[in-house]
Amino acid sequence: MLELQNVNITFYKNTVNERRALQNVSLRLEQGDFATVIGSNGAGKSTLMNAISGFYDIDSGRILLDGEDISYQKEYKRARKIGRLFQDPLKGTAPNMTIEENLGLAYTRGARRGITSGIKKRDHGFFVEKLKTLDLGLEDRLKTPVKLLSGGQRQALTLLMATIVTPRLLLLDEHTAALDPKTAGKVLAITEEIVSKNHITTMMITHNIQDALTYGNKTIVMSGGRIVLELSGQERKTMTMERLLELYSSTANDTFSDKMIL
Amino acid sequence: MAMTTIMGALELGLILALMSVGMFISFRILNIPDLTVDGSFTLGSAFAATFAVQGQSGTGVLLAVVAGALAGAVTGLLQTKLKIQPILSGILTMTALYSVNLWVMGNKPNLSFFGKDTLFTPFERFLPELAAKIVPILLLLAIVTILIRLFLGTQLGLSLRATGDNEDMVRASSINSDAMKILGLSLSNAIVSLAGAVMAQYQVYADISGGIGMMVIGLASIIVGQALLGQKGGVTRGFVAAITGAVVYRFILTFALQSGMASNDLKILSAALVVIAISIPEVKKFIQKRRARRHA
Numbered sequence: 001m002l003e004l005q006n007v008n009i010t011f012y013k014n015t016v017n018e019r020r021a022l023q024n025v026s027l028r029l030e031q032g033d034f035a036t037v038i039g040s041n042g043a044g045k046s047t048l049m050n051a052i053s054g055f056y057d058i059d060s061g062r063i064l065l066d067g068e069d070i071s072y073q074k075e076y077k078r079a080r081k082i083g084r085l086f087q088d089p090l091k092g093t094a095p096n097m098t099i100e101e102n103l104g105l106a107y108t109r110g111a112r113r114g115i116t117s118g119i120k121k122r123d124h125g126f127f128v129e130k131l132k133t134l135d136l137g138l139e140d141r142l143k144t145p146v147k148l149l150s151g152g153q154r155q156a157l158t159l160l161m162a163t164i165v166t167p168r169l170l171l172l173d174e175h176t177a178a179l180d181p182k183t184a185g186k187v188l189a190i191t192e193e194i195v196s197k198n199h200i201t202t203m204m205i206t207h208n209i210q211d212a213l214t215y216g217n218k219t220i221v222m223s224g225g226r227i228v229l230e231l232s233g234q235e236r237k238t239m240t241m242e243r244l245l246e247l248y249s250s251t252a253n254d255t256f257s258d259k260m261i262l
Numbered sequence: 263m264a265m266t267t268i269m270g271a272l273e274l275g276l277i278l279a280l281m282s283v284g285m286f287i288s289f290r291i292l293n294i295p296d297l298t299v300d301g302s303f304t305l306g307s308a309f310a311a312t313f314a315v316q317g318q319s320g321t322g323v324l325l326a327v328v329a330g331a332l333a334g335a336v337t338g339l340l341q342t343k344l345k346i347q348p349i350l351s352g353i354l355t356m357t358a359l360y361s362v363n364l365w366v367m368g369n370k371p372n373l374s375f376f377g378k379d380t381l382f383t384p385f386e387r388f389l390p391e392l393a394a395k396i397v398p399i400l401l402l403l404a405i406v407t408i409l410i411r412l413f414l415g416t417q418l419g420l421s422l423r424a425t426g427d428n429e430d431m432v433r434a435s436s437i438n439s440d441a442m443k444i445l446g447l448s449l450s451n452a453i454v455s456l457a458g459a460v461m462a463q464y465q466v467y468a469d470i471s472g473g474i475g476m477m478v479i480g481l482a483s484i485i486v487g488q489a490l491l492g493q494k495g496g497v498t499r500g501f502v503a504a505i506t507g508a509v510v511y512r513f514i515l516t517f518a519l520q521s522g523m524a525s526n527d528l529k530i531l532s533a534a535l536v537v538i539a540i541s542i543p544e545v546k547k548f549i550q551k552r553r554a555r556r557h558a
Contacts, residue, residue: 076432097424113417
């Protein structure tokens with residue numbers, strides 16, 4: 001369960017460029033909730049995720065994960081509980097290390113990393129089995145350096161790494177935006193499968209409104225650093241792209257950028 | 263070249279190979295150009311010589327390793343906690359070490375311990391003269407390299423490698439990248455300092471300026487080795503390349519000296535070698551491009 005209470009972040013405080021990136025953001029996701037987040041550029045979507053993951057320090061408010069106050073915990077410590085994917089497929093894997101080494105590293109998430117072997121023999125079969133679920137043929141390439149994989153393959157591998165030890169929260173920051181439509185669709189399908197199978201509480205930023213309504217069970221609309229709309233249940237089921245756009249322009253004081261309307 | 267010259271070049275080359283193995287950790291694995299090296303090499307020599315004068319060579323070498331690790335940790339702390347640029351951090355530690363090294367040596371710019379027992383003395387008792395130095399040096403180099411290679415395969419070692427490979431990923435996968443950098447720089451400088459200690463033991467002598475230019479020599483070894491063995495391959499191949507490079511480099515210098523080059527000119531030769539080895543891929547590309555244009 002993820003809970004945000006009146007979270008505020010201001011960039012460039014006390015200068016002419018002062019910008020309130022998050023304004024009194026409160027949010028509650030139950031265990032297993034899959035929320036999609038939409039909003040135009042600069043709405044605060046990525047800032048929200050970066051605040052939760054600890055990349056940005058918050059100015060005030062509280063962030064609770066399963067009841068534990070993580071508001072001021074260091075980023076790498078939060079990473080023990082939070083899995084994360086970025087838009088750039090290059091960000092999630094170590095290029096000069098092999099698929100197996102990357103997985104070995106991910107598999108020790110949250111555990112104390114000591115001087116026992118990084119890739120244990122008994123884990124080998126487990127890795128192969130997990131890679132098979134991606135259906136990309138990576139199970140035959142365990143010794144291949146990750147830099148030789150395509151963007152889509154790398155992002156799928158990153159997804160596997162982020163969830164190989166089931167995280168308490170999964171943050172997806174436009175993780176399919178840099179992929180071609182076909183690959184993006186595939187990575188989204190894998191995402192949905194992993195998330196629903198393991199009941200992972202998930203937040204996914206997307207610029208694709210259709211995806212935002214199709215995937216998950218909640219949709220959060222952001223604008224100007226605030227959450228302006230939360231959709232769930234019946235209201236969300238009957239929501240159409242057109243009506244959402246309408247609602248958006250009536251609640252928000254800015255309009256969707258061209259990039260949004262895809 | 264006489265046999266003793268060849269053996270001398272090989273022995274020196276292997277001691278510098280040990281230093282290159284240490285530098286490989288910071289330069290290639292962590293991707294940090296670490297200038298602490300010039301200071302930590304002398305630090306090792308200083309400890310080894312000071313204690314050898316009192317007949318305690320073993321203690322001196324052990325302390326050299328510990329002191330080197332501490333020096334590396336200081337550079338790491340400057341970089342990670344105080345956010346000082348990597349190159350500047352190294353320069354600062356190196357500069358401070360100049361004073362530290364003089365303290366260790368009792369404010370003397372050089373120390374000779376001729377006639378005292380060294381690490382090589384026990385080997386001289388049961389090995390023929392020609393082998394008495396090369397065998398222990400080779401043994402030490404092999405042990406250190408194998409231990410480091412094994413370490414890099416552990417969970418902690420993988421975390422260290424990932425830190426140098428992709429820091430974004432590392433922070434997102436619950437690895438403390440600051441701690442990894444400090445650990446890597448400690449390990450690297452501990453080995454560099456050990457190499458400095460062995461060098462002092464080998465020469466029965468330590469000099470406050472003994473470490474000057476060592477950073478470039480280490481770089482030359484790593485890069486020349488890579489130019490010889492190719493860019494591809496994993497960590498093991500990288501270590502083999504660094505060791506090969508160090509020995510080849512030493513032979514080039516010995517050959518230059520034998521052909522009448524003044525020893526004062528050695529540093530410019532070292533720098534030139536690094537430039538040449540680094541520029542080989544660019545030159546190749548240039549030639550290919552010109553050829554392609556001509557055939558077009």
